[in-house]
Amino acid sequence: MMAVQISSSRHPREGGDPERHTLRFRPRIPAFAGMTNVWVGLLTVLALFALAQPLAAQDMLPPAPYAYKQLADPKQEAKAQALMETLRCLKCQSQSIADSDAPMAGDMRHQVRTRIAAGEDPEAIRQWLIERYGDYVSYTPQVKPITWPLFAAPLLFLALAAFLLRGRFRRGKRA
Amino acid sequence: MIAEIGLAMLWMAAALAVLQLVAGALALRPGTAHLGGVVRPVAMLQGLLVACAFAALITLFLTTDLSVKLVAENSHSAKPFIFKLAGTWGNHEGSMLMWVTIMSLAGGFVALIEKRLREETLIATLAGQAFVSLGFYAFLLLASNPFERLAEPAPEGAGLNPLLQDIGLAFHPPTLYVGYVGLSIAFSFAVGALVTRDVGPAFARAMRPWVLGAWIFLTLGITAGSYWAYYTLGWGGWWFWDPVENASLMPWLAATALLHSCSVLAARNALRTWTVMLGVIAFSMSMVGTFLVRSGILTSVHAFAVDPTRGTFILALLAIYIGGALLLFALRAGTVTEGARFAVLSRESALVFNNVMLCGILGIVLVGTLYPLLTEAMGVKVSVGPPYFNPVSAVFAIPMMLVMAVGPVLRWREDKGGRLTWPVAIPALVSAAALLVVELLFAPINLLPALGLAIAPGLAVASLMPLRGRNLRRTPLPIYGMVVGHLGIAVALFGMASEGAFSTERLAAMNPGDSQQVGPWTVSLQAIDPVAGPNWTALEATVAVSYAGGSPTTLHPQARTFANPPGNRTESALLTRWNGQLYAVLGEEGEDGRWQMRFWWKPFVPMIWYGGALVALGGLLALLGRVARDVKRLVAIDKIAWRRERQGR
Numbered sequence: 001m002m003a004v005q006i007s008s009s010r011h012p013r014e015g016g017d018p019e020r021h022t023l024r025f026r027p028r029i030p031a032f033a034g035m036t037n038v039w040v041g042l043l044t045v046l047a048l049f050a051l052a053q054p055l056a057a058q059d060m061l062p063p064a065p066y067a068y069k070q071l072a073d074p075k076q077e078a079k080a081q082a083l084m085e086t087l088r089c090l091k092c093q094s095q096s097i098a099d100s101d102a103p104m105a106g107d108m109r110h111q112v113r114t115r116i117a118a119g120e121d122p123e124a125i126r127q128w129l130i131e132r133y134g135d136y137v138s139y140t141p142q143v144k145p146i147t148w149p150l151f152a153a154p155l156l157f158l159a160l161a162a163f164l165l166r167g168r169f170r171r172g173k174r175a
Numbered sequence: 176m177i178a179e180i181g182l183a184m185l186w187m188a189a190a191l192a193v194l195q196l197v198a199g200a201l202a203l204r205p206g207t208a209h210l211g212g213v214v215r216p217v218a219m220l221q222g223l224l225v226a227c228a229f230a231a232l233i234t235l236f237l238t239t240d241l242s243v244k245l246v247a248e249n250s251h252s253a254k255p256f257i258f259k260l261a262g263t264w265g266n267h268e269g270s271m272l273m274w275v276t277i278m279s280l281a282g283g284f285v286a287l288i289e290k291r292l293r294e295e296t297l298i299a300t301l302a303g304q305a306f307v308s309l310g311f312y313a314f315l316l317l318a319s320n321p322f323e324r325l326a327e328p329a330p331e332g333a334g335l336n337p338l339l340q341d342i343g344l345a346f347h348p349p350t351l352y353v354g355y356v357g358l359s360i361a362f363s364f365a366v367g368a369l370v371t372r373d374v375g376p377a378f379a380r381a382m383r384p385w386v387l388g389a390w391i392f393l394t395l396g397i398t399a400g401s402y403w404a405y406y407t408l409g410w411g412g413w414w415f416w417d418p419v420e421n422a423s424l425m426p427w428l429a430a431t432a433l434l435h436s437c438s439v440l441a442a443r444n445a446l447r448t449w450t451v452m453l454g455v456i457a458f459s460m461s462m463v464g465t466f467l468v469r470s471g472i473l474t475s476v477h478a479f480a481v482d483p484t485r486g487t488f489i490l491a492l493l494a495i496y497i498g499g500a501l502l503l504f505a506l507r508a509g510t511v512t513e514g515a516r517f518a519v520l521s522r523e524s525a526l527v528f529n530n531v532m533l534c535g536i537l538g539i540v541l542v543g544t545l546y547p548l549l550t551e552a553m554g555v556k557v558s559v560g561p562p563y564f565n566p567v568s569a570v571f572a573i574p575m576m577l578v579m580a581v582g583p584v585l586r587w588r589e590d591k592g593g594r595l596t597w598p599v600a601i602p603a604l605v606s607a608a609a610l611l612v613v614e615l616l617f618a619p620i621n622l623l624p625a626l627g628l629a630i631a632p633g634l635a636v637a638s639l640m641p642l643r644g645r646n647l648r649r650t651p652l653p654i655y656g657m658v659v660g661h662l663g664i665a666v667a668l669f670g671m672a673s674e675g676a677f678s679t680e681r682l683a684a685m686n687p688g689d690s691q692q693v694g695p696w697t698v699s700l701q702a703i704d705p706v707a708g709p710n711w712t713a714l715e716a717t718v719a720v721s722y723a724g725g726s727p728t729t730l731h732p733q734a735r736t737f738a739n740p741p742g743n744r745t746e747s748a749l750l751t752r753w754n755g756q757l758y759a760v761l762g763e764e765g766e767d768g769r770w771q772m773r774f775w776w777k778p779f780v781p782m783i784w785y786g787g788a789l790v791a792l793g794g795l796l797a798l799l800g801r802v803a804r805d806v807k808r809l810v811a812i813d814k815i816a817w818r819r820e821r822q823g824r
Contacts, residue, residue: 068682068684068762068771068773069682069683069684070680070681070682081680085561086560086561086562088558088560093417093473094415094416094417094418094419095408095410095412095415096412096415096560096561098410099408099410099411099412099415100410101409101745101762134556135555135556135557135558136556136557136558137558138558139558139559139560139561139562139563140560140562140563141557141558141559141562141563142557146550146553146555146557147546147550147557149542149546150542150543150546150559150563153538153539153542153546154539154567154570157534157535157538157539157571158535158570161531161532161534161535161571164531165527165528165531168524168527
């Protein structure tokens with residue numbers, strides 16, 4: 001099993017990872033300190049990633065080129081920026097990959113920028129990331145049975161507001 | 176010794192809270208009404224004792240008494256004085272002690288000065304306050320004792336999270352807590368008024384200063400927190416819809432609604448049930464906020480499940496207080512009559528409309544914050560972020576701001592449309608002109624920022640309309656408060672929209688000597704030097720910046736490394752001009768020896784926080800106006816009583 005440790009924070013909201021050049025997908029989120037079975041399962045999946053990943057990408061290398069570099073075309077960069085702002089940094093607490101120093105966020109920025117530069121559609125990139133990391137990675141909730149209540153809520157509140165106001169004003173008229 | 180004295184004080188205060196609750200409850204029965212006399216002095220004494228306990232904890236932190244567990248875990252002898260002090264509340268136990276301290280002091284203060292309410296209602300209020308405090312005493316004494324000793328004193332403390340070693344954050348939690356606790360007083364007033372069936376203008380006037388005060392502090396706390404996140408996190412974002420931020424926003428939304436409905440009740444004796452309901456909701460939101468932040472549930476539902484003592488405790492408190500208050504409300508709401516009526520076109524209606532919209536936003540934030548926790552408990556992790564919150568809350572916020580532009584010029588009870596032509600037409604024209612400028616000169620801009628840029632100037636003009644035709648020297652302070660507060664909303668909105676529409680970002684790997692262009696700025700890296708502070712070392716960049724070819728100034732962004740506990744933090748450098756802010760961050764050194772630099776030019780972004788400060792200032796003016804009038808009234812009553820006494824003799 002992988003080592004789970006709480007290390008000092010490299011960046012305020014990040015779980016910290018001083019040896020990031022050697023192993024990219026090592027989870028160091030404080031929450032992992034208290035592991036339950038669910039986490040063990042999740043860690044196994046992540047461990048598989050960790051094994052499979054270095055072969056595919058340039059993991060032994062410093063931050064991927066487009067982690068801290070903008071695309072030359074301002075229109076494409078704006079598109080990438082808009083997408084990055086709606087993707088969650090998986091190693092941080094409540095930060096988008098556009099707002100994070102975490103190495104993993106840097107890698108994801110690189111992915112987004114290179115794919116945008118290759119002409120891919122932002123939503124297709126989002127779907128690709130969701131396939132890899134799950135719905136959790138997208139700050140835009142996906143419309144699925146599990147999120148229906150989330151989208152029903154505003155409609156419900158609007159209906160409730162209309163109902164309250166109508167009742168209030170009707171009585172007002174009679175007065 | 177100090178730790179033991181502190182703990183003893185805390186136990187005694189808890190015992191007094193029991194006495195306050197029991198005596199207060201008995202005093203409401205016909206046979207034992209004489210017990211009511213005890214309640215006021217007990218409430219004051221209780222406040223005093225907790226304050227002493229808190230002072231004891233502060234002393235322990237200032238002297239770095241490492242035999243106390245809390246100090247050893249959260250402080251360090253080499254920390255600067257101000258952070259030793261702030262360390263007292265920069266942790267779970269200390270912050271909860273601070274919470275009860277502020278709450279009991281506020282309760283004691285109510286007992287000391289409140290004279291407008293019927294004595295019976297006041298006693299019920301204080302009993303309610305004691306009931307709320309008691310829950311927190313139990314929580315402190317049973318589940319989070321701040322005075323616990325270590326079997327063997329630690330050789331050195333573990334230190335304070337570097338992120339928290341910031342002057343802004345030293346005062347951020349106390350500010351928010353004062354706000355939360357002020358709402359607990361409003362809650363107690365609502366409970367007291369429900370118990371004695373005494374919901375009316377007197378109740379609203381007694382409650383209003385507390386709501387106003389709480390609201391001012393919440394506004395300041397949120398504004399300061401947002402600025403803190405903006406400059407410490409180093410990526411230029413100012414609001415993340417983070418659950419912790421939402422936890423402070425929700426009470427603010429509820430308090431804003433409560434404040435306005437309180438005014439209606441005080442001035443017009445209308446909206447009685449609605450005001451009481453909002454009083455209950457506002458404090459419930461403070462409790463929900465505390466639960467979210469303090470239970471550990473945010474890190475992960477599973478982290479919560481691993482050590483559920485504290486979380487379960489707060490959850491139980493939440494259920495008891497909110498459930499109890501709602502039950503009381505359900506039982507008594509029928510007996511509270513509706514109050515005065517009003518027409519559709521009236522100031523009351525506008526306030527009701529905006530109250531409902533505020534509650535709509537509150538509902539959205541609540542659902543969006545809690546829903547991911549719910550799905551996580553069911554085994555599915557989802558994220559709800561800006562793409563959900565921004566448009567959905569705008570659905571409620573935009574109509575609200577439109578009504579807000581008109582509401583203050585409407586008359587109470589009933590108004591006629593014809594009178595309103597100019598007060599509506601002028602802001603509308605301003606907004607239309609702004610929209611035209613935005614669309615013609617700056618397109619393409621996203622929908623929400625464009626709407627914000629259009630609405631803000633109109634709203635600003637509209638907020639000044641209530642002063643039209645008034646003698647400015649004889650205008651009462653609360654009117655100025657309203658004008659300034661509404662203007663602040665317009666200013667903040669403009670800042671937010673401008674940031675969303677016009678920010679430019681430049682990421683670059685630079686060698687000393689290299690230059691870059693960020694919007695109208697030319698920035699050039701001149702040197703990177705090591706520097707040292709009291710408990711950190713840092714790399715500091717010297718960056719020369721010049722605006723549109725003007726004379727250069729230097730900025731010094733730093734990357735700080737803290738030793739106790741080890742950690743890093745970027746210290747961004749900001750340059751504020753009248754028309755915006757330049758934001759510079761020093762990143763890491765790359766393989767090729769070049770430095771990662773990040774720059775943003777954010778036109779008019781400081782207006783977000785200026786706006787927040789204006790909103791708080793508006794609240795302060797209103798509060799001063801109200802308090803001054805109350806004091807005058809008290810003095811007059813005293814004088815009359817004195818004269819009568821003299822004539823009688």
